Amino acid sequence: MPSPIPVMAARWKEAWESLDPDRIADLYAPDAKHKSSVVARLAPEAKDNTLNGREEIRAYAKKVAGNISSFRADIIGVVTEGNKAAVEYWRVRNGEKAQRARVLELIEWEGEYLTDVRVYHE
Numbered sequence: 001m002p003s004p005i006p007v008m009a010a011r012w013k014e015a016w017e018s019l020d021p022d023r024i025a026d027l028y029a030p031d032a033k034h035k036s037s038v039v040a041r042l043a044p045e046a047k048d049n050t051l052n053g054r055e056e057i058r059a060y061a062k063k064v065a066g067n068i069s070s071f072r073a074d075i076i077g078v079v080t081e082g083n084k085a086a087v088e089y090w091r092v093r094n095g096e097k098a099q100r101a102r103v104l105e106l107i108e109w110e111g112e113y114l115t116d117v118r119v120y121h122e
Helices: 007-018 021-027 037-042 054-067
Strands: 028-035 050-052 071-081 084-093 101-110 113-121
Touching (some): 007 071, 007 084, 021 028, 037 054
């Protein structure tokens, strides 16, 4: 049976589902890292598909929000250990459930802020 969703993973889900770049960026620590293959497409200037810091994450979130009308993370399962969580979910963009994709996010945090997020897309 999957673990319950830790508070930080729930906050991550709510922020990204809001598509509000400020709300998303404010969840990350000032020196946080966010790595995803999608970064290469929307922020090709990012080295190694990695965004560094809140401002790069905010700019990226603004591009994401400009490219889709809605985002939903339908959680499949969560595994937690301390301040880390592996969150597996179905990504549904623009309400198109038929075109959903399976995603795994490894999330780390300190206190109230995400410090490292790595996204693996199917």
